[in-house]
Amino acid sequence: MASDDRKFPRGPTPQDDAPKDVAPLSPMGSPLHERSAAGGVDVSTWERIAGADEFKALLKAKRRFIIPATIFFILYYFALPYLVGYHTAFMQRKVWGEMNLAYLFALSQFFMAWVLAAIYVAVAAGWDRRAAGLIKRFER
Amino acid sequence: MGNTALWMFLGFVAMTLVITYFSAKKSTGSSAYFAANRRITGWQNGLAVAGDYMSAASFLGIAGMIAFNGYDGFMYSVGFLVAYLTVLIIVAEPLRNAGKYTMADVLAYRLKPRPVRAMASLSTLTVSIFYMIAQMVGAGTLVRQLLPGVSYEMAVIGVGVLMVVYVVFGGMLATTWVQIIKAVLLMSGSFFLSILVMSKFNFSLGNFFQAVSAVTFTGADGVPVTRNFLTPGLLFKNPLDQISLGLALVFGTAGLPHILIRFYTVPDAKTARTSVVWAMILIGLFYIMTTFFGFGAASLLGPDHLKLHGGTNMAAPELARFLGGEVFFAFISAVAFATILAVVAGLTISASTSFAHDFFTNVIHHGKEHRPGEEVRVARITAFVVGAAAIVIAIVLGPAVNVAFLVGLAFAVAASANLPVIVFSLFWKRFNTTGAVCGLAVGLLSSIVLILISPDFMKQPLFPLKNPGIVSIPLGFLGAFLGALFTREPEAEAKYAELSVRANTGLGAEKATAE
Numbered sequence: 001m002a003s004d005d006r007k008f009p010r011g012p013t014p015q016d017d018a019p020k021d022v023a024p025l026s027p028m029g030s031p032l033h034e035r036s037a038a039g040g041v042d043v044s045t046w047e048r049i050a051g052a053d054e055f056k057a058l059l060k061a062k063r064r065f066i067i068p069a070t071i072f073f074i075l076y077y078f079a080l081p082y083l084v085g086y087h088t089a090f091m092q093r094k095v096w097g098e099m100n101l102a103y104l105f106a107l108s109q110f111f112m113a114w115v116l117a118a119i120y121v122a123v124a125a126g127w128d129r130r131a132a133g134l135i136k137r138f139e140r
Numbered sequence: 141m142g143n144t145a146l147w148m149f150l151g152f153v154a155m156t157l158v159i160t161y162f163s164a165k166k167s168t169g170s171s172a173y174f175a176a177n178r179r180i181t182g183w184q185n186g187l188a189v190a191g192d193y194m195s196a197a198s199f200l201g202i203a204g205m206i207a208f209n210g211y212d213g214f215m216y217s218v219g220f221l222v223a224y225l226t227v228l229i230i231v232a233e234p235l236r237n238a239g240k241y242t243m244a245d246v247l248a249y250r251l252k253p254r255p256v257r258a259m260a261s262l263s264t265l266t267v268s269i270f271y272m273i274a275q276m277v278g279a280g281t282l283v284r285q286l287l288p289g290v291s292y293e294m295a296v297i298g299v300g301v302l303m304v305v306y307v308v309f310g311g312m313l314a315t316t317w318v319q320i321i322k323a324v325l326l327m328s329g330s331f332f333l334s335i336l337v338m339s340k341f342n343f344s345l346g347n348f349f350q351a352v353s354a355v356t357f358t359g360a361d362g363v364p365v366t367r368n369f370l371t372p373g374l375l376f377k378n379p380l381d382q383i384s385l386g387l388a389l390v391f392g393t394a395g396l397p398h399i400l401i402r403f404y405t406v407p408d409a410k411t412a413r414t415s416v417v418w419a420m421i422l423i424g425l426f427y428i429m430t431t432f433f434g435f436g437a438a439s440l441l442g443p444d445h446l447k448l449h450g451g452t453n454m455a456a457p458e459l460a461r462f463l464g465g466e467v468f469f470a471f472i473s474a475v476a477f478a479t480i481l482a483v484v485a486g487l488t489i490s491a492s493t494s495f496a497h498d499f500f501t502n503v504i505h506h507g508k509e510h511r512p513g514e515e516v517r518v519a520r521i522t523a524f525v526v527g528a529a530a531i532v533i534a535i536v537l538g539p540a541v542n543v544a545f546l547v548g549l550a551f552a553v554a555a556s557a558n559l560p561v562i563v564f565s566l567f568w569k570r571f572n573t574t575g576a577v578c579g580l581a582v583g584l585l586s587s588i589v590l591i592l593i594s595p596d597f598m599k600q601p602l603f604p605l606k607n608p609g610i611v612s613i614p615l616g617f618l619g620a621f622l623g624a625l626f627t628r629e630p631e632a633e634a635k636y637a638e639l640s641v642r643a644n645t646g647l648g649a650e651k652a653t654a655e
Contacts, residue, residue: 117224
């Protein structure tokens, strides 16, 4: 790894394997906080992004999905031990042949998890585009 | 017969050693050694996460629990999958964006690095080592039943030496591939087992559930009883026990260090997300299949037969023997070994990474590496020491130790200590160092103390539940919350903007490195 890097440096950061709590410089330019450390960009760049309307809107959009989704799956999941534990007779009701409500509800948890994950992936793709737009605007 | 299993197992070991050899050539720098150069793809990491997660406890333990207790065993299966929603929605992406090698990286971002890393490293080591000892003890007891002629001590030493070899020489890359191969083996083994079970019922779900609803076995008083194994409550008498366990699973998985560090091996947060989805598909399919081989063992073999042939842990291998003869028995046994090996390798690398990166480099040396390559060297030495310690402890404790309590402890600590602090540090601006240290300490202590006074440990328990989650998780959150509330740390608040931008946009995140 090291020898290739010496021949073709991807940026001015020395590749010496020393731990740095910063990313190495990319061809697009250094991460913002490094530039500020080098004396170029203002230290407050992170604050400027954090204060930008698009960023605030992105955070709000994320919160609007993540908080209800989390509450939903927690309620849906804990309904299972609750119903099975405290309403056992009801959950033993047979639905199809010998298959009872308790097993079907447990099985439905798997599909709930998969469907919620699929919805999350679809929604998060939109966040990715917005974040990419933001980065482009500020990294110039 | 034991020989077939042995040869299959040796085949697996040979394959993994070849991979370790090639990985060793590539694992030179820190990023290569700790994070496989961050070049693992989404589906590969998904397989590896699944391989890291589905332990022998899941495969053999849950199969046995369903075979003996029916429905209640299946409850475990559900919790293990739903837990990944917490990982997917709350933790994986911000962690990948803002961290480098360990969970503590994210905490140290805006908090005072030394106290936070020291505490986080302590809790990581606690979780990893307890979990690892549970796996090693499990491996030792299992081998005696699967391979007559190999003793408990030999099995523990064998597993220990192999995991040290993978981690010391091959680093994260070798560990990842061991986990990938194991996941493929485990999924295919379970799939064939399920198909064979269903073939006995002419592939009719109706017939299958018919048989499961009337399982006959000898009761405690020696009289045969017939029970509907689809009925809840054969194992858990106190519903609170199940809720507490569910809490530990759903919140603990997102705090398990060996799972979290897997997200640093992919190029970016988007790939981390894809890999969780892959993992969820595999883990979900696997746990749905526990229906077939767990209930299948109950109805085709019955608890009485299983009790005579190895007990709970042997339900899946015995079912394989019954359905597919000695060769299939050997294959399933070899899969069980592979399962244990992959999980202990993941635990070893998470423990050694945390010690080298968090404790050695950042706490002792204030974040500076005195000589190039020092961090990796320390990690290798730690892996060796951790492996040796785990072998010695597993042998000293012996096969009789209660493994369930060790695993319960690992999940409880992860949920009560790690998760509250991760969540607060990512989402609460006002959070600070005191809060993090309090949260980690309260979560760690309360879960350990509650387990020590639980029914697993005391004849007359002071705490009635087997799993402390329902009390210790709120305590961990409360400790973190109050600690932050009573102190102010303007620096931590000032850096929140940076952490938030990084976590939510991926700006300045660690990039994949060239090989």
